[in-house]
Amino acid sequence: MKLLVANRGEIAVRIIRGCREMGIETVAVYSEVDRQSPHVLMADQAFPIGPAAASASYLNIDRLLAAAAAGGADLVHPGYGFLAENAEFAERVEAAGMTWVGPPPAAIRLMGSKTESRKLAINTGVPLVPGMVEPLADLAQLEAFVDQHGLPVLLKAVAGGGGKGMREVHDRSELAAAFERARSEGGAYFGDDRVYVERLVVRARHIEVQVAADRHGNAVYLGERECSIQRRHQKVVEECPSPVVDADLRQRLGEAALAIVRGSGYQSVGTVEFLVDRSGEFYFLEMNTRLQVEHPVTEEVYGVDLVREMINLSLGRELSWRQEDLLPRGHAIECRIYAEDPLRNFAPSPGLIALLVRPGGPGVRVDSGVFQGSVVPLDYDPMVAKLVVHASDRPAAVARLRRALQEYQVRGIATTLTLFRALVEMDEFVEADFHTGFLDELLASERLAEVHGRQDPEAEEAAVVAAVCLATLQAGTVVGDPFGDGDGSHWWQEGVRTQHGRYPR
Amino acid sequence: MKLLVANRGEIAVRIIRGCREMGIETVAVYSEVDRQSPHVLMADQAFPIGPAAASASYLNIDRLLAAAAAGGADLVHPGYGFLAENAEFAERVEAAGMTWVGPPPAAIRLMGSKTESRKLAINTGVPLVPGMVEPLADLAQLEAFVDQHGLPVLLKAVAGGGGKGMREVHDRSELAAAFERARSEGGAYFGDDRVYVERLVVRARHIEVQVAADRHGNAVYLGERECSIQRRHQKVVEECPSPVVDADLRQRLGEAALAIVRGSGYQSVGTVEFLVDRSGEFYFLEMNTRLQVEHPVTEEVYGVDLVREMINLSLGRELSWRQEDLLPRGHAIECRIYAEDPLRNFAPSPGLIALLVRPGGPGVRVDSGVFQGSVVPLDYDPMVAKLVVHASDRPAAVARLRRALQEYQVRGIATTLTLFRALVEMDEFVEADFHTGFLDELLASERLAEVHGRQDPEAEEAAVVAAVCLATLQAGTVVGDPFGDGDGSHWWQEGVRTQHGRYPR
Amino acid sequence: MKWVVRQGDATREVVVERVPDGFEVVMGSERRRVDLIRLDGAMASLRYVDGGQSFSVSYQRGTGREWRLAVGERDFELEVLTPVEAIEASAAAAAVGPSRLDAPIPGKVVEVHVSVGDVVQAGQPLVVLEAMKMENELTAKQAGKVIAVHVEPGQIIDAGGLLVELE
């Protein structure tokens, strides 16, 4: 059996690892700038699919299908992002006689529409944030909604996702401008300028339920994930279980998620997202009809392999688990490592990874799409790896995260490791006292900067001592000479030039 | 609080990681050849304790205590090997006012004697392999034992360990020579030429029970480990749980182990070793009064942190677990990665690690004492790292091990990774059909060599293609020039010279 | 050797001598014996001989005298200058010339908000650069008049590339 991975980066590596363990061969695809990526090296075969721009490569269905045909693939796994929730791609994979590793295209289409999925929730009795099911016809309709439900409200592009096309409105005077901006973002990013409105639940938590369903009528939920630590509506840290979900709430969330699964004819692994307010009431947000970035925290706590299960389900096999087998153990936390500089307002930081030392030892897992010597291209999402820790309870997991962050070393690019090192020192994080606005508020305040700035004077002195000793050793060498004094500290500049012809930074 | 780690390599790193997670500062010690070792870098403080020879450094109690005093340590953790089971060291640590992270010295002394520990087993009703409790006075006594119990028999040095000082006798004509050799090895390695005899249990499994006991009368067992895959009586692969132990046998083994714990006044984590014959009968072998090399497989399957627990117990705290909390989940396998060349009869392979790519992703843990750029000295045990995989059941764990072995790349030194890659292809390993003599028999036969030799022709062709392309790229460069063509492939030779002044290999 | 180390606005002088088996480093009134070993091109082990304090250092030298180091998990950015370089750097900083807006990251120019002749305020958006699916608004560091615009929308620019000059 052979599987085409229609993706790149860490998720392509994750899928190839799963396939290797199942004895399934793999076919990778790559754009021009990904020629030397780990997913290309790890796959059995690899085919180029075009230039760097995603629209010409990873989003190009014709080229992906041509690579699948060239490699002789029997299955196609889309990963997340790119075409993972594109029903047309799923249909064309199936029309080409291959197996789609994901839910039926009809379920993708249904849950991909904000308005249709809200209707399904209403029909299946799952609570929703008060809001309009149909897109807004005009500003007057929006004003009428506000009259009835009050402020604040949230405007969302019908086709939106990943934080794009969302606008909060806290003041009536902002309504018209926000409506226009949400429409224009929806049009620009998703080619669909329809917008709907819902009540904004303040200081809520984003909690999602992992589900899995087979073609034989069986469906289970695998507990929840807490994803409230977000920057601009993008998840940054995820945990399992949620510190605010007890066994009773877990069961009620799980049953609500399964109602959505059954109502949509869903078959595969998937995620049903909810907002949970401070009184413990929950509201359906949307369903992600694919493998989720943060699936590892569930794998660690439930002792399962979601990639293996997803492939098995796509082959028509029965679910491996009954609901009563699925017992959580311990606590897991994932940090998304982005090539961004938290000290420079999260500016993108592509480039060559000159040094990469990963943490190891007990309870530490790294899912990575790069290695030392990799060039992080400027063309895609900046996530380069995920650090996942698992321990017997949340305090032990936080301590392990802190230890793993100490060991993790990356030079050449800036990463969000810097942010996480400050975050694990914040009381709110240690005490799990946060909501979806927590990180943005923290970043807007001086508090995080203060933690960043609170340098350990001993470490600072050691940095100065190390720098002058290193400079003394290098004194007399030509700056910029790629061979330098033979210690290799300049080779990366040459590497960047030869590999990309573009950016020394 | 501050802890001195009286060890090196991966176990020193493991202990430092545990301390970091507990907020305990660490003091490392290092011999001349370990100046740049990971345990030195990771510790808060580090002190040199002498030349390479272990007798002058890691076995030198005076120097270890001087380093503890210089660093201001409150606790001392001995790791395994070196002085870990030396009661005098434990006593001197306590006499210096520090806390010994291990069992009471009296328990170390008691269980360190093969004959005394056998007496304890008899007194507590734990079954023993038929054998003599007292050392053999002479050859006549040995012959009398053979007359009574038959052949084969096993001669063991009273102070032996790690496979040293053991001799199997299968033929009566070999008795005298084997007795003399066992005595002389005991004298040479352990300074004690006393030898005792027991019946050799053929085709048995080595199965050991992890235990933990506090000072408040509580003791638990954490299931068993299967350690039958050994080379010359040295463990090579360990698993948890054992494929031949069911819940009933687990409980009986556990209770026998706890009888030994209670009888010896044991307090700390420890391991009670048994032989299990093909009918499921078990026999007490010995107790290891320290943290065991293979402790990670138990940690993975039981979801515990044995290093943290061991430190907590030494501080007088109560056990974290009740027996009924300790439920196994899934299956874990550990491979000990030695710097030895399986293709050259396991010749030691010290030297510089020019490339190190560790496996990652789900269910893979690496406990390592080296990094890329490390020099593996020729002075110590050749174990450089442990690869541990964990999955939902044994077949999934074997598949994951195979996948992790594919990812693991080491260049510069030869390692037993080569052996493990052949081993995971053997039916006996896949079906868990082995005993303590399995690997030695396999190595003596042509079968493993055949698997080694059964090269994938596609991979072989790719190796030739890669080699000629690389040679073409390097053509014209001076061989032996450390800066070569700037790709760094020769720098390690220079590195070895500057760091050790000794061996380019 | 004598070095001038700059970190942000702070400057200090440090004297380093190579001694057998390491270095002697004098900073202010403190004199330290230091054991430093480079493990490869980007990592080093640092140990103070007297107290035994041990640090894992990862480092990267920039194109000039800038160093980015991590000690344990903490990041530091330093400039390590010879005394002569330090004087030149101070002089250069004091000189007044046109103010340049350079691209801090490689990316694609999405928007250019100004034209030659415009008068801008400090903080006013000048150019929007896109990289890694993120738009990055670049603003004027100080008030001034635009004397040159070197890019146009759609153009790909390297890090350090000149975008706009202000008088």
Add this chain to the structure above:
Amino acid sequence: MKWVVRQGDATREVVVERVPDGFEVVMGSERRRVDLIRLDGAMASLRYVDGGQSFSVSYQRGTGREWRLAVGERDFELEVLTPVEAIEASAAAAAVGPSRLDAPIPGKVVEVHVSVGDVVQAGQPLVVLEAMKMENELTAKQAGKVIAVHVEPGQIIDAGGLLVELE
């Protein structure tokens, strides 16, 4: 370029040409377009352009023309020689001279079993070397008479160091 590749007793000739974007490799009747990228000093990505087969290669060149490579998880040891070197190597192998026992590993000489003048059989133990807590018995590759013993017990020897010469 033309190369002679030796692997154990097997020898094959391979012709490599650099072409835009890679190599063309001719082995026997097979002609292949190859995409090879070095990722750092010890790893490379190898891909056959036509079938798309992709291989992760880690490699290390010895002090001479020997290469140790891993393709995926499989290890290979090869010699890559120019045609001239191949002829020289064959001639050297054919020449008969004294047989040397070199230390295959660095270590400490623990025992020396022979003296000058002894006649030994193939497989007979000559020297015991200790390294990493293991004793390694080194045996005669062929029968012969001992003409020189270069080490004595207690001595530390480098890898490749000459131990014993046989006639």
